[in-house]
Amino acid sequence: MRILINTINYHPELTGVGKYSGEMAEWLSKKGHDVRVITAPPYYPEWSIGKGYSSFRYRKEIINGVRVLRCPLYVPLKLSGLKRIIHLASFAISSLPVLISQMFWRPNVIMTIEPPLLSAPFVWLISRISKTKCWLHIQDFEIDAAFDLGILNSKWLRSFVLYIERWLMRNFDIVSTISNQMIDKLNKKGVLQSKQVLFPNWVDNDQIFPLQSASPFRHELDIKDTTKVFLYSGNIGEKQGLESIIEAARSIAANDNILFVMCGSGSALSRLKKSAYGLNNVMWLPLQPVERLNDLLSLADVHLLPQRPDAADLVMPSKLTGMLASGKPILATVDKGTQIATVLENTGVIVPPSNVDRLVHGVIDLSNNDDLRAELGKNARLYAIENLSIDVILERFNQALHEMNKN
DSSP states (O other): OEEEEEOSOOTTOOSHHHHHHHHHHHHHHHTTOEEEEEEOOOOTTTTSOOTTOOSSOOEEEEETTEEEEEOOOOOOSSOOHHHHHHHHHHHHHHHHHHHHHGGGGOOSEEEEEESOGGGHHHHHHHHHHTTOEEEEEESBOHHHHHHHTTSOOOHHHHHHHHHHHHHHHHHSSEEEESSHHHHHHHHHTTOOGGGEEEOOOOBOTTTSOOOSSOOHHHHHTTOOTTOEEEEEEEEOOTTSOTHHHHHHHHHTTTOTTEEEEEEEEOTTHHHHHHHTTTOTTEEEEOOOOGGGHHHHHHHOSEEEEEOOGGGTTTBOOTTHHHHHHTTOOEEEEOOTTSHHHHHTTTTEEEEOTTOHHHHHHHHHHHHHOHHHHHHHHHHHHHHHHHHOBHHHHHHHHHHHHHHHHHO
16 A cells, blocks of 8 residues: 655654654555655754754655655744744645645555644645545644643634634544544544544553663662652653642752653753752753663653643643553643543552642652552553554554555
């Protein structure tokens, strides 16, 4: 099958949508499909164009058997609502000529990944002109999130954009997303159940697994064996609610047996570092290469998963799969009844978002209870094996592709 994937984020990005888009395309290629990807130069989560790439030029390359077509992209130095829209629009516009050229390749399926939704109208139009099946996969409900988080705040604009979004979703052949609560959002947006597919994120349990001994990072970072490490790893952005971690660290700064390790990069990094200035119980690490990911995740005694309450069911954190596979418990700031809370029922501890006191109590309780951490970690690993295996999830996706192609 000839499969064309349109996504702004792709390999070699190490976190978020790019990680999953890359793994999906390469898995499909290994299964014998002819896969091409239209994407942008790597820029996430640093919000800076990757070394060796250009934000102004088109580029072709072959990565692990996949033909990758890079398109120009505007990456703002400082994010704002307007600049974010221009950023996403720049990819939608620059990728359109490449999308049109691929009509002559005659793909069987064109898949576009949201964000950005701005690319979806072009993908839908090209698919209808070329009589090709079209698939929309939603990693984030970016429109809802942008308004709920205050990134955009115009009521008339929200009504107009949501109307366009609903129309688009109803006209794609398949619309998939990554959690049951996000499937419920599709129902509310009027997408027929016959078009809906649950396509969750996954983890390679052979690449991420519990270490039998202490992580090498403990020795490299000179962290005592008795110190309990609470690790946040991933995008350090505005919608993660990371301020609560800094406030919790400040509240228990006198406890020298607890260390907060913040690993990653993103638009909020400089601001958060400034707010944590002078705290000896907060350590900052840059984003680590993929070959060191398992060692990094194994550094944690407890993984931290802060979420803002207004985004809990609009996005499903991509980092959660690796946390679970590492066999370590998770402390999350989410409300009961959310998809994340359901996953963490036996694999972690949840506290209300924006409640620093409850977060501090959760940190202290977990740091003092070795048996509870061991039990939750064991359950987390089991959950990853039974529910998040890369081969199981992508084989279901592969079957769904074949079924759509038959109809």
